[in-house]
Amino acid sequence: MDLKTDSRMHYHGADGVYAGVTDEGILKLYWGESKIYKTASDAIRECLASLSPFLIEADHEGAERERDLILLSDKADLADPKLTQALKRYFDKNSAMSNRRQYCGVALVGFDADFYPGEGVKGVAADIASAARAELEQWKNRISDRVAEEKLQQIEIELFCLPLPSAEGFRDAFLRAMGLNG
Numbered sequence: 001m002d003l004k005t006d007s008r009m010h011y012h013g014a015d016g017v018y019a020g021v022t023d024e025g026i027l028k029l030y031w032g033e034s035k036i037y038k039t040a041s042d043a044i045r046e047c048l049a050s051l052s053p054f055l056i057e058a059d060h061e062g063a064e065r066e067r068d069l070i071l072l073s074d075k076a077d078l079a080d081p082k083l084t085q086a087l088k089r090y091f092d093k094n095s096a097m098s099n100r101r102q103y104c105g106v107a108l109v110g111f112d113a114d115f116y117p118g119e120g121v122k123g124v125a126a127d128i129a130s131a132a133r134a135e136l137e138q139w140k141n142r143i144s145d146r147v148a149e150e151k152l153q154q155i156e157i158e159l160f161c162l163p164l165p166s167a168e169g170f171r172d173a174f175l176r177a178m179g180l181n182g
Contacts (some may be wrong), residue, residue, distance in 0.1 A: 017068045017098045018106060019087070027090045028102045029072075030158070031055060031065065035165045036110035040135075044108035044142050045165075052150040059115070065103070083098055105157040110170060113163030132163060 001031070016032035037043040053064035073091030078084045086173040089097040115131030138179035139161050147153055164170045175181035 008115040014068060017072065019072075025097075026100050026102050027087070027097075028104050028156075029068075030104045031068070032106045032108075034110070034164075036164075036171055037114050039162070039169050040111040040139055041142055041164075042089060043111045044139070044146050044153050047107045047109050047159075048143075048146045048150045048152065048157075050149060051113045052152060055105055055155045055157075056151055103155065105155060105159075106154070107157060107159045108115070109159065110162040110164050110167055112167050113165070116165040135163070136161075163166065 014031045015034050018030040018032060020028045022028060022032070031050045031051055033047050034048040035043045035050070037046065052066070055065075057063045057065065069091060073088055076084055076086060076087050089095045090101055092098055113132070113135065115128055115135065117128075143159060147157070172181060
């Protein structure tokens with residue numbers, strides 16, 4: 001549990017925290033979240049609602065992201081002592097580097113897509129791609145609406161949409177691949 005972002009429950013917290021440094025020396029911390037649901041609306045809503053507290057909450061000891069920041073500052077080991085110390089300066093409140101952090105998000109939403117052919121039916125790739133492009137506008141609108149509802153307009157978020165023939169089928173296959181189901 002030491003390295004889990006929520007100390008109370010093994011399945012709560014962010015799916016991951018990723019970092020990068022800009023050419024200007026800003027540490028960009030990306031909180032990761034993924035949701036696989038039957039509908040695009042549900043996946044987008046739940047994913048952005050889960051990300052929001054990590055990204056927009058004011059800095060304080062009880063903030064959702066505080067445990068993640070403690071884990072990064074205390075447990076980070078980048079296999080290079082100089083690099084690890086440089087990273088830790090971004091979390092030292094006595095260092096000027098602690099003011100050079102930017103909170104960002106990375107999200108993956110998966111959902112059922114009706115444009116895939118049914119079980120045992122062959123499809124034409126160009127037709128599937130054309131149907132996906134047509135639905136893309138709806139996904140963009142839903143994402144835009146949820147970003148506004150979650151007050152994330154000023155936050156950098158990389159969001160990946162994964163239309164699936166079956167979200168449930170994907171989940172079952174993933175659990176089997178992980179050795180967790182049947």
